[in-house]
Amino acid sequence: MKIKKYEQLKETVISETLDNGLKITMVPKNDYHKTFAVLTTPFGSLHQHFSIDDGKLIDIPAGTAHFLEHKLFEKEDGDAFSRFGELGADANAFTNQYQTSYLFSSTSNFKPALIHLLDFVQTPYFTNETVAKEQGIIGQEIKMYEDDVNWIVYMGLLQTLYPNSAISYDIAGTQDSIAKITPELLYQIHQAFYQPSQLTLQIVGAFDPQETLAIIKSNQKHKTINSCQVNVIQNTLPETQMKIKIQHFDVSRPKIALGIRLPDNHITGKEATKIGLVADILLDMMFGEHTDWYQKLYNKGIIDTEFETSFDMMYPYQFISFFSETTEYETLTTEIYKHITNYKEVLSNQELTFNALKRATLGEGIQRLNSLESIALRGDDILFGNNLFDKIMLLQKITYNDVLDLSEIVYKNFELQRFILKK
C-alpha cells in the first residue's frame, strides 16, 4: 500500500495494485457524507482494432465501447442497475473517446454497492437476443444526439479536423455500425479490456481504507479470470482535406467551431498533463475574457459569453478549438486568424498577466476539490497517470517560458479548420 500526502491541499492518496493486476486508488475524506466509487477501463470509442495473444486482428465497429457499457448492466437474472437502486446508491456509467467508467455514490450500503460494482462489471452476459434489443434502444439514443445542436457542431469540427477517423465518429456509433456488433465480439473485448490488469478502481469520500481494501481483495480472490496479452493497433492520423464545412439546421443564430491541430507527437505521462495545463493558460492569455481582443469583439457583438476555447488531448488527437454562436462568423474567423498570426507580439511582455492567470488557475483547481466526482474524474488518471492533486501541484511549477514555448508549437504553422451550422 502506497500512501502519498499532499500537505498543501490537505489530501491523501492511498494506492495499491492487487496480485491480479487491479489498480486501486483511495482518497479518504471523512468529513463527507457520501462515498463515490468508479471502475474504469482505458477502452473507449477511439479503439478500432485489437488482437488477443497472438490471434488475428479484430475490428471494432464505431460505437462498440458505448454499446458494451449499456449491455454490461443487463444480466441473466435482471438489471444490474436496479440492484444499485435497491441499495439506495446512485449509479451511472459513461463512455468517452478513451475510457469507459462505471460509477456509483451512496450515503449508506457502501460495501454491498462496491461489491456489486466489481461483480457486475467483471461478469459479462451477452446473448443474441439482448444484443438485438440494445441495437434498437441505442438507435433511439443516436437519433436524440442528432437533435442536439451543440453535439452536431462538436462532431462537425472533429470531422473537418480528422476526416473519417475514429474521433470523427459519434461515441454511440451509427445505426449501421452498431448493427455489426455480436455477442462474440463483446466477449472478446471484455476478455481483453476488462481483465483486472486493465481496470482501475477509484474510491473517494467517507470510508475506511483498510477495511475497504480487505473487501476488494476478498472479492477478487474468489474470481478466476484468465489474463491475456492485448495488442492495440495505434490509429493513424488522417490529413485534413477541407478548411470549411457548412451544414444546415434550424438554429436561431449560426453556430461556428474552429480548430487547430497540433503537430503529431508521442508525448505522454507527466509531460502530456503539463502541456494540457500550459495550453489552458496560453488560450486564456490569448482569448480570455480579460483580454482586449475579447472585449473588442464582445463590444461589437461579434461574440458573447457563449464564446469558448478549449484544448483537447486524446492520445494522438490534440487540438485547440473555438466555439461561438454568431451571425458575424466571417469576421470572427478573420479576427481569430489575425490574432494568432500576431501571437508573438500578443504574448510578449506578458509575464504579469501570466502570473495572475496561473494564480487564478490554481484557485480554480482548489475550488474543484470540493467535489468527490471531480477528484475522481477530472484528473488525468486514466490518460496520463496523474491525478487531480498532481495536476494542481504541477501547475505551480509552470513558467511563462513554458507558455511561450508551447505557443511556438501550436501557432507557428497553424492551419485553421472551420465548421458552420446555420439555417
Add this chain to the structure above:
Amino acid sequence: MKKIMIKKGVNLVLMPTTQFKTLNIAVDFCAPIDVTDLSSRALLTYVTAVSSQKYPTQQAVAKKTIELYGAQFQTDVIRFGQTHHVRYNLQLPAPTYVANSENNNLMSMAFQFMEDMIFDPLILDEHFDTAVFNQERQSLINEITSINEDKKRYALSKLRAITYENRALQLPALGSVEYAKKITSSGLLKTYTNMINNDNINIVVFGDISGNEVEELVKRWPLTNRDSTVETPFYRQKKRTQFEHVVEKQSDINQAVLTLSYQLSLKPNDPRRFTAIVFNALYGGSPLSKLFMNVREKASLAYSIYSRWQHDTGMLSVIAGLSVDDVERADKMIQEELKKIQLGQFDQSTLSAIKTSIINDYLSQQDSPSSEMSLAFLRILTQRTISIQEWVNAVENVSIEDVADLAKEVTLQAKFTLIPETSK
C-alpha cells in the same frame, strides 16, 4: 446555521464549515412575481454581472475575479412559486489554501467586490450605461430565443403556457422576447432601485468563517430597512375544468417530445409533501420509477422519460423523448402507470428502494456548497425548520397506502406534443 437580522427585511445566515475548500457568498433579492418585470429583473442579472462603477466593463470584472484567485461570480434568476429571485453568487478558494503575505485580506476583498457589483452599478444620468445595456439586452433576447433550440425545454415551456393561469408563471423565468424588447435603460434603473430598496434580502455565507468578521463586513454594505412581511411563496390555482391538448409540428427534428402536466397541490406545511416526494420518485422521478422501468426499459417506448413534482406550484409534469410512432402508446402507458399506483399495485421492496434513494440524494446534498446554500435559501423562504433526521424519518414512514391515496388526487391538466413535420 445562524440567522442575524442586519436591517428590517435583510437577513444574514452564517454557515461555518471546514468541510470544503471554498468560501461562498450568496445574496438573494426576493419579490412577488410580476409579469411586467420578469424580463427586466432578468436583464439586471446580465447587466450587473458584467459592469459596475468600479469595474465598468466585462474585461475589468474578469481581471478582478482573476485577482481573487479565479473566483466565480455568477448571477441568476430563480422562480419559486409566486416569488421571483435575483441572486448573486461568489465562490473563491478558501483563504487558508491560497493565503500568503499579499492576500491576507482575501475575505474582505470578496465582500468589497460583491458590494461594488451589487450596490454600485454603472449608472450615468438616471440610466444604465447605454452600450452595456444594449449589449446585454441582446444577450438576454438571444438566451430566451435559444430555449427553442433545446426541444425538451421548448416543449416544457409550451406546456407551462397551457397549464398555468397566471401569465407570470406561463412564461420562462427570463420572461419573453416581447417584454425584453420593451425595456429601456431608464426603465431598468427603476427596476433596479425598486429591487435594492424594497426586496427582501437574504445573504448566505458558507465556509471556514468567523461570524463576527462576516457580520462586520456585511454591515459595511449600504443596506436599508424595508417592509419585511413576506407573502406565501406557494402558488395555487383551481383545477382546470377543461383538459388542454396542443400538438405542434416542426421540421428539422428527428424525435418527438411528449409532455403532460398534472395537478398535485398540497398546502405548504401539509405533512403529505413527503408522500408526494415518494410518489413522484415512484412514478417517474427516479431511475427505479414506473415510467423509467416500464415505459423506457421494458416497453422501449421512449428514450428518455421522467416526472417532476413542484410543491411550489402544485404541478407534476411528465416529459418523454420518443419516436413519433410511439407517442400514442407511450401516452396510454403513462396514464396506466398512474392508475396502477392509485390502485396500490406496487410492492414494498420497490417502495423501500425508492425511499432509500430519495434519502441518499437528500443526504448527498451536504457534500455540495451550492446545494447546501440553495437549501438554506429554501428554508428561509418557506420558514421551515425541519432537521435532517426528521426529514429522513418522514420519508421512511410513507406507506403504500399513503402513496396510493395521494395518487388519487393527481389530475391531468394539459398535454403538449411536439412531432417532426415529415411524419404522418
